[in-house]
Amino acid sequence: MLERIRIVLIGTSHPGNIGGVARAMHNMGLADLALVAPRCDVITQDSISRASGADHLLHQATVHATLEEAVADCTLAVGASARSRTLPWPMISPRELAERLPGECQPENARVALVFGREDSGLTNAELQRCHAHVHIPTNADFSSLNLAAAVQVVAYECRMAWLSQADAPQVADDNDERATHEELERYFEHLERTLIAIEFHDPAQPRQLMARLRRLYLRARPEKMEMNILRGILSATEKSAKKSGTGSVNQENADKSA
């Protein structure tokens, strides 16, 4: 899917921004960059520095005289627009765009162009009217002008999220270790209560909801087996230390019986 998405930049003035766009694209797995009538050199020290390792995208980029030429083979063109225009156009958010992308990219010949305008003046009305829809990044109304690379970053991020949400996307493995079982948790709570009695923190005759509160806390944390072992180890060390001091020795005896 991502290989069918092209980023089109029209009339860019700053090589650094082209470099920043290349970096943002490569970070999100996009590779097809088309430049329409750039107002600066493409390969400069600044663009290579901002590309930060994604400069192969600059070298591969196609350069075109007009928007028409850059999107000639595209099945969908979406133009980035900060403003509402005199002539209303279908306006979608980057998220709505992302929801449409898997379907749009499915046909063999599918090619989607995401078109971004000049740093100072965006896309002209004529350019916007060559797009099927306009994508508007929701910004602070008092400060709506995004940096070009930042705008591409947001839209490319939504493209990647859409790609990841597809069934065939590589899944991120669950990094949790095995959770403790119900039984292991219950044994822990028994051990905890014995220990709290041994150190004279807990009096079962006056429970004050203590064990209920501790249960809620530890159940919320969903402990792993390994964590459970650490917590049990701490209780054993606490008991041993309490035993030496003779604190709560009567309770300790009961504890040894039930252990």
Place this chain on the structure above:
Amino acid sequence: MLERIRIVLIGTSHPGNIGGVARAMHNMGLADLALVAPRCDVITQDSISRASGADHLLHQATVHATLEEAVADCTLAVGASARSRTLPWPMISPRELAERLPGECQPENARVALVFGREDSGLTNAELQRCHAHVHIPTNADFSSLNLAAAVQVVAYECRMAWLSQADAPQVADDNDERATHEELERYFEHLERTLIAIEFHDPAQPRQLMARLRRLYLRARPEKMEMNILRGILSATEKSAKKSGTGSVNQENADKSA
């Protein structure tokens, strides 16, 4: 909601990146910027130029010596992480973070810190272990290092999307009591470590990731103030009991000094 979200940058080297972050924040309606031990000047021609009209955020930014200081009043801290670490931590995507934000930001004292690391090396393990969760921007596995301002842009965009979706969504009342602050949690971890030394469970010379594992467990549980008081009470009772027995008396002395 957005006014309760703080962007924290640690050890930034390039003024331009701080400016780019200010612009991205202001574009998305965020205003609270905290800088921890910046490795460059904050107000320079480059930072003001990249801020592109958002330079009031640079002037308002707070500067701190340590991460602890910058997030002391925060009820949730989330650290940006590109890598999976030796000790896995709860890892969420920017979208999952966004889903949690409306609820997290609801309490009166809520303050959410989104923490970003150095351009060259990110956050240290110690810094990551001070965070409740890690946010990972899903990037191209072959080219995962995002520009700092681009990373903030993506996360700030998700914050704004969550805020916008909240305006028309009914809110579920938060039935949690007040959460412990970062500072209260850090005091707990100090007390916990002292106590584990006193009962001879923990040897700082051979840490075996013990404190990191306990941090991860308790941060995951998001303790309330009341629960924190119970856990501190248990530690005090344990110390008292250990003192009577004379276990770890030397460490106990140090503990009393620092308490």
